[in-house]
Amino acid sequence: xxxxxxxxxxxxxxxxxxxxxxxxxxxxxxxxxxxxxxxxxxxxxxxxxxxxxxxxxxxxxxxxxxxxxxxxxxxxxxxxxxxxxxxxxxxxxxxxxxxxxxxxxxxxxxxxxxxxxxxxxxxxxxxxxxxxxxxxxxxxxxxxxxxxxxxxxxxxxxxx
Numbered sequence: 001x002x003x004x005x006x007x008x009x010x011x012x013x014x015x016x017x018x019x020x021x022x023x024x025x026x027x028x029x030x031x032x033x034x035x036x037x038x039x040x041x042x043x044x045x046x047x048x049x050x051x052x053x054x055x056x057x058x059x060x061x062x063x064x065x066x067x068x069x070x071x072x073x074x075x076x077x078x079x080x081x082x083x084x085x086x087x088x089x090x091x092x093x094x095x096x097x098x099x100x101x102x103x104x105x106x107x108x109x110x111x112x113x114x115x116x117x118x119x120x121x122x123x124x125x126x127x128x129x130x131x132x133x134x135x136x137x138x139x140x141x142x143x144x145x146x147x148x149x150x151x152x153x154x155x156x157x158x159x160x
Contacts, residue, residue: 031062036141037092039129041074042099044149045158046114051082051104059092065135066091070100072131072143081110081127088133117151117159124148125159 042056053074059065070088074081082104092098106114117125129145152158 033061033063034138034141035060036143037065037067037133038145039072039131039133039143040145040147041127041129041149041160043152043158043160044114046106046111047157049106049111051106051110052101053082053084053104054099054101056097056099057090057092058097059095061094063094063137064091066137067133067135069134070131071133072129075128075130076113076126079109079113081107081113084131114157114159117149118156120151124150 038058038060040056041053043054045052057067067088067090069086070090071085073083084102084104088100088102090098090100113125116122126146126148129143129147131144132140132142134140149159152160
């Protein structure tokens with residue numbers, strides 16, 4: 001006890017430096033694990049009753065994400081535009097981003113909304129993307145995203 005008090009009196013700066021070093025080491029970067037990816041629509045196109053949907057999937061974890069299954073719904077004002085429930089083989093490196101594509105059958109509501117957007121009857125199409133992925137390591141992780149689709153100039157039937 002006397003040594004500690006003597007040290008504080010003789011070297012007040014050293015004691016402060018040691019405390020500061022301990023505090024800084026406690027605030028170091030932590031490895032993120034088990035967080036759901038950030039998923040959004042990067043592009044959508046439709047032709048012949050088929051929709052080609054490209055999703056941008058960003059892994060926010062500090063370790064690779066090995067996706068084996070994906071389930072999602074794209075909706076607009078409580079109307080389901082697109083649904084996918086099935087396998088997906090996507091490996092995303094730590095803190096990386098991948099694009100994943102899937103072809104889906106177009107329903108009447110989807111066709112109507114995309115045609116309204118293409119014909120400039122509406123400026124944008126708000127959507128909600130709600131779903132989950134299943135990984136080998138962490139199991140089921142839920143994701144959601146709200147955004148808008150816009151026409152791509154000079155590319156009929158393509159939206160971003």
